[in-house]
Amino acid sequence: MTHFSKTRGRGIHFPRLYDFIMFALTKGHRDAYRRAVLDAVKIRSGDSVLDVGCGTGDQVILAKQMSGPSGTVVGVDISADMLAVARRKARASNVDVSFHCADAAHLPAEAERFDVVMLVTVMHMVPEVDRAACLAEASRVLKPGGRLLVVDYAGEVRSRRSLVSRHKLHGAFDLDRTTPSLAEYNLNVLQRDSLGWLDLHFVLAIKPELTGNASSYLGTSVAKGDGKSLAI
Numbered sequence: 001m002t003h004f005s006k007t008r009g010r011g012i013h014f015p016r017l018y019d020f021i022m023f024a025l026t027k028g029h030r031d032a033y034r035r036a037v038l039d040a041v042k043i044r045s046g047d048s049v050l051d052v053g054c055g056t057g058d059q060v061i062l063a064k065q066m067s068g069p070s071g072t073v074v075g076v077d078i079s080a081d082m083l084a085v086a087r088r089k090a091r092a093s094n095v096d097v098s099f100h101c102a103d104a105a106h107l108p109a110e111a112e113r114f115d116v117v118m119l120v121t122v123m124h125m126v127p128e129v130d131r132a133a134c135l136a137e138a139s140r141v142l143k144p145g146g147r148l149l150v151v152d153y154a155g156e157v158r159s160r161r162s163l164v165s166r167h168k169l170h171g172a173f174d175l176d177r178t179t180p181s182l183a184e185y186n187l188n189v190l191q192r193d194s195l196g197w198l199d200l201h202f203v204l205a206i207k208p209e210l211t212g213n214a215s216s217y218l219g220t221s222v223a224k225g226d227g228k229s230l231a232i
């Protein structure tokens with residue numbers, strides 16, 4: 001059973017319009033924007049990557065192309081509408097990736113499964129009450145030494161240049177306030193910076209190799225929540 005929290009029904013349900021908006025915002029340079037996101041987390045050949053809130057899949061497809069034949073890339077989104085378009089794009093691009101419908105606060109993946117977890121412009125859509133669970137889940141599914149990338153709007157609304165970054169949910173969200181420190185999720189922040197695109201910022205963090213937690217160190221850490229290791 002896929003586990004949804006009270007965020008059920010949220011998410012974006014207009015995939016074609018979403019893609020058009022991204023095309024317009026990036027002035028037709030969506031690939032360059034996607035590449036900047038993936039450069040921030042430095043995808044390597046053979047990486048296993050989870051894109052949480054993957055939307056219509058562009059980032060997943062590019063991540064697979066960057067991680068190569070030995071890389072595995074999985075996209076998760078709460079919206080079946082976005083995933084339907086993502087699957088079509090992946091088929092058209094002939095890339096071997098998989099998509100799952102799930103809530104970022106309850107990832108259907110086993111612990112320590114991925115080298116990279118990304119949350120790209122997703123956290124501002126997650127209700128405040130669920131944000132801690134999203135970060136905890138991201139950390140849980142990361143391998144020791146794995147990297148987390150969160151991209152979103154940051155800083156005082158007054159200091160934001162673009163209208164989009166001040167708009168409604170975007171304006172109400174501040175990445176720096178949501179992730180002042182990631183230590184409580186067993187993550188060490190490596191970098192905080194502007195992405196250089198769309199007034200977005202990112203935080204890059206790493207899960208330490210040695211946690212001091214014996215069960216985790218021995219690779220037997222126990223999944224939180226219902227912790228179902230089903231599809232991914």
Ligand SMILES: C[S@@+](CC[C@H](N)C(=O)[O-])C[C@H]1O[C@@H](n2cnc3c(N)ncnc32)[C@H](O)[C@@H]1O
Pocket residue numbers: 007010011012013052053054055056059076077078079082102103104105119120121122125126
């Ligand atoms: C602004 S879009 C970003 C999509 C994609 N990451 C990108 O960069 O184009 C936010 C995505 O997060 C999804 N989403 C929102 N809340 C979610 C949640 N709690 N769990 C999983 N996905 C969620 C939405 O359905 C939507 O596809």
